[in-house]
Amino acid sequence: MPFGSASKVLLSLVFLGGALLFTFHNCGPVHITHQSFPPIGEEVTLPVMGSVAQEKGAEAVHTLVFVQAAGRELREDEGYRIHFYTQSDEGEELLWDLSLTELREMFFSTSCPQRLKKYLENAFGGDGLFCNSSFDETLISRVEAVSEVPGVRPREATSAQVEFVNQGDQVVAISYLLE
Amino acid sequence: MKSPKRSFFSPSASYKWPLLALLPLAVLGCSDVRFSQKTGDPSRLGDIPPPTFGEPPDQVGGPGDGSGGGRTLDPNDPPPSFGPPNFGDGIFDFVSAVNRANVWIASNTASNSLTVSHITLDEEGLYPVKSWSTPSAPQLGNRTYVTEVGLFVGKQGGVIYRVDPDWPTDREVQKVWEIPDARSRTRTCLTSFRNLAGQSFLGVAWENNSNQRMFSRIPLDPASPTGLNLEAIESVNIGGESRHGNAYWSYGCFTDRERGFFWGGWNSNTSFFGINLNTLTALEPSTHAPNRGHVNEDLASVFDDPGLGRDRSYALSGDNSGNIISGPGLYTAVHDSRHDLVYMTTFSSSRLRVVRRACFVNRARCAEGVDWVEVNMSDVGRGGPLSTLNDGRVIMVVRGNSSQVYVLRPNQPSDLSQGIGATRIAEVPGNAYMYYDFTGGSLYSRDIDLAVDLSQIKGFQAGRPVTALYFSWLAQAGGPSAWQGLTLEARCYSAGQTPGDFAAVQPVANAGQVTSLQVPSCINQAVNRLDLRLRGSSSGTDFTRTNQIRISGVQ
Numbered sequence: 001m002p003f004g005s006a007s008k009v010l011l012s013l014v015f016l017g018g019a020l021l022f023t024f025h026n027c028g029p030v031h032i033t034h035q036s037f038p039p040i041g042e043e044v045t046l047p048v049m050g051s052v053a054q055e056k057g058a059e060a061v062h063t064l065v066f067v068q069a070a071g072r073e074l075r076e077d078e079g080y081r082i083h084f085y086t087q088s089d090e091g092e093e094l095l096w097d098l099s100l101t102e103l104r105e106m107f108f109s110t111s112c113p114q115r116l117k118k119y120l121e122n123a124f125g126g127d128g129l130f131c132n133s134s135f136d137e138t139l140i141s142r143v144e145a146v147s148e149v150p151g152v153r154p155r156e157a158t159s160a161q162v163e164f165v166n167q168g169d170q171v172v173a174i175s176y177l178l179e
Numbered sequence: 180m181k182s183p184k185r186s187f188f189s190p191s192a193s194y195k196w197p198l199l200a201l202l203p204l205a206v207l208g209c210s211d212v213r214f215s216q217k218t219g220d221p222s223r224l225g226d227i228p229p230p231t232f233g234e235p236p237d238q239v240g241g242p243g244d245g246s247g248g249g250r251t252l253d254p255n256d257p258p259p260s261f262g263p264p265n266f267g268d269g270i271f272d273f274v275s276a277v278n279r280a281n282v283w284i285a286s287n288t289a290s291n292s293l294t295v296s297h298i299t300l301d302e303e304g305l306y307p308v309k310s311w312s313t314p315s316a317p318q319l320g321n322r323t324y325v326t327e328v329g330l331f332v333g334k335q336g337g338v339i340y341r342v343d344p345d346w347p348t349d350r351e352v353q354k355v356w357e358i359p360d361a362r363s364r365t366r367t368c369l370t371s372f373r374n375l376a377g378q379s380f381l382g383v384a385w386e387n388n389s390n391q392r393m394f395s396r397i398p399l400d401p402a403s404p405t406g407l408n409l410e411a412i413e414s415v416n417i418g419g420e421s422r423h424g425n426a427y428w429s430y431g432c433f434t435d436r437e438r439g440f441f442w443g444g445w446n447s448n449t450s451f452f453g454i455n456l457n458t459l460t461a462l463e464p465s466t467h468a469p470n471r472g473h474v475n476e477d478l479a480s481v482f483d484d485p486g487l488g489r490d491r492s493y494a495l496s497g498d499n500s501g502n503i504i505s506g507p508g509l510y511t512a513v514h515d516s517r518h519d520l521v522y523m524t525t526f527s528s529s530r531l532r533v534v535r536r537a538c539f540v541n542r543a544r545c546a547e548g549v550d551w552v553e554v555n556m557s558d559v560g561r562g563g564p565l566s567t568l569n570d571g572r573v574i575m576v577v578r579g580n581s582s583q584v585y586v587l588r589p590n591q592p593s594d595l596s597q598g599i600g601a602t603r604i605a606e607v608p609g610n611a612y613m614y615y616d617f618t619g620g621s622l623y624s625r626d627i628d629l630a631v632d633l634s635q636i637k638g639f640q641a642g643r644p645v646t647a648l649y650f651s652w653l654a655q656a657g658g659p660s661a662w663q664g665l666t667l668e669a670r671c672y673s674a675g676q677t678p679g680d681f682a683a684v685q686p687v688a689n690a691g692q693v694t695s696l697q698v699p700s701c702i703n704q705a706v707n708r709l710d711l712r713l714r715g716s717s718s719g720t721d722f723t724r725t726n727q728i729r730i731s732g733v734q
Contacts, residue, residue: 046599
């Protein structure tokens with residue numbers, strides 16, 4: 001099986017850019033500290049400014065996602081569903097609700113280049129694979145694993161570790177570490 | 180001795196259309212016969228006295244373009260008005276858009292309190308505001324849509340409210356439908372559409388307690404106290420399967436009127452799903468927006484191929500032709516059809532992106548500064564919800580404890596580097612929760628049936644044949660001056676006779692210019708009644724926003 005079991009290998013192998021550890025407590029929406037406004041009825045010109053589009057070139061394009069509980073992989077028989085939340089302007093919203101199986105099947109269903117898939121499958125594995133910028137970790141405010149099995153407690157991610165896997169192919173790995 | 184031909188003009192064509200518009204004329208079919216009689220062509224009038232209006236068409240109207248901001252009138256703009264509707268001058272309201280130039284804002288003013296504000300973009304720049312409220316509504320998730328029967332607001336949990344703009348302000352916002360079996364966290368995304376038979380509906384996307392995606396359509400009914408025929412609700416379940424890790428919808432939605440498709444997704448970076456509004460069946464995953472597969476090399480980092488079926492904007496959006504526009508960092512987008520520009524608010528606090536629409540449809544390269552720009556918003560606040568007036572202007576809301584409402588338009592449409600003009604028109608209480616149509620600009624056109632009693636027009640002589648019949652029209656302030664997306668038909672008859680068929684009037688001259696009504700039943704006929712029938716030529720939103728019409732003739 002290409003997934004999960006290789007995650008420890010991945011985490012020991014990845015090196016580029018070093019590890020970036022962040023926690024979720026600062027992931028809320030940015031509040032407007034602004035603002036004085038123009039007088040009503042008075043037209044102002046919004047001037048043209050430089051583009052930020054080029055700045056995005058350095059961002060990751062493909063993302064491997066790992067969800068781990070206390071240093072071990074989650075098992076599918078534990079019945080976990082992984083909830084990814086985002087902080088919208090209407091409060092916290094559930095962004096994705098994926099069973100562990102669904103998360104792992106994304107390895108096959110996403111639109112990654114075949115060459116990259118094979119490379120990652122052979123070398124690293126992973127719980128989930130999001131290609132072509134379909135995963136934006138800056139949107140994720142909270143991750144929680146909720147089990148459908150009675151008696152199995154939910155586990156919330158307390159941190160996420162971001163590492164570059166392959167800078168040339170713009171791949172990063174994000175490991176969500178559950179409590 | 181032959182008597183001179185006379186022109187009749189002004190006075191009192193009976194001003195019936197507001198009443199008659201509620202009583203649609205019988206559809207009798209239309210003739211495609213073209214009438215080419217000399218006297219029907221104003222360029223070949225020869226010795227015939229030209230139709231005399233109060234003032235020539237190219238001098239009507241007052242100063243300014245009626246949109247505020249003191250901008251010089253665009254030479255391509257039609258004059259803003261013939262003057263107030265005036266029977267004596269033969270001036271009639273002839274408004275093809277459901278919502279003229281008004282803005283609706285739905286905001287949460289306190290816990291569980293919903294306030295709806297209605298702002299009029301008046302020519303004086305006073306921007307009068309009328310507001311209504313209710314103290315007890317679900318706290319989150321306003322989704323708005325402007326219809327023929329007022330504004331509808333869908334709230335979290337499947338609760339729908341309505342406000343009629345003619346209501347007194349002491350009337351409470353009306354709860355019209357609470358969806359049974361809607362799950363508590365569902366959003367209630369609204370649209371309005373016409374089916375193939377021309378019947379108008381409110382469309383509602385929601386989710387039920389079994390995590391199924393649901394869609395309901397309710398016929399609009401102006402005669403009903405709720406504006407809806409709640410006895411005729413149709414609800415369908417389009418499934419609950421997941422796609423790209425997402426099974427939800429109704430957080431955001433977008434309507435493709437040309438194809439009758441409704442798309443709905445869930446917040447940023449999720450998949451979206453579609454339903455056919457005519458058949459009420461789910462769209463297959465293989466069905467996509469028309470700009471599927473389009474890539475723009477220069478905007479690749481901010482625009483996603485809609486064929487991926489993924490919505491990375493906060494509020495799903497698209498253009499007037501059904502193309503979906505989505506990308507990373509995008510809050511929402513809106514299309515102004517007059518200048519064919521797409522305005523995009525982003526999660527950046529300081530940037531608004533304005534892009535020529537073709538960049539998202541068929542152009543592979545688009546140069547920054549020429550085809551698209553990003554403008555600095557620091558003077559006005561972080562832009563959020565957008566809605567178009569489709570007349571060259573877009574409404575943008577800056578949310579906060581109180582919300583700011585702006586009118587945006589390009590300083591020079593042909594040169595985006597000149598920046599974007601922003602005029603703040605109102606501050607409304609509370610945090611504006613809206614993402615979709617709050618101007619009526621994305622709605623189809625309104626049917627107009629205008630009946631004119633020619634015998635009431637000053638100078639008209641009963642019993643004399645009408646040798647020429649003319650009309651001129653004006654567009655809404657700032658609106659396009661070319662006639663598009665509308666069909667006009669006319670017929671004449673005498674009181675007491677059974678009216679004949681309508682005949683198409685085409686071509687229709689630009690705003691402010693004279694069009695001859697070359698309709699066989701009118702020309703060289705001793706008639707005293709004129710019926711005009713205006714219809715949208717498609718279900719799309721790209722149509723001329725007419726404002727007034729003036730009729731004259733020669734006998």
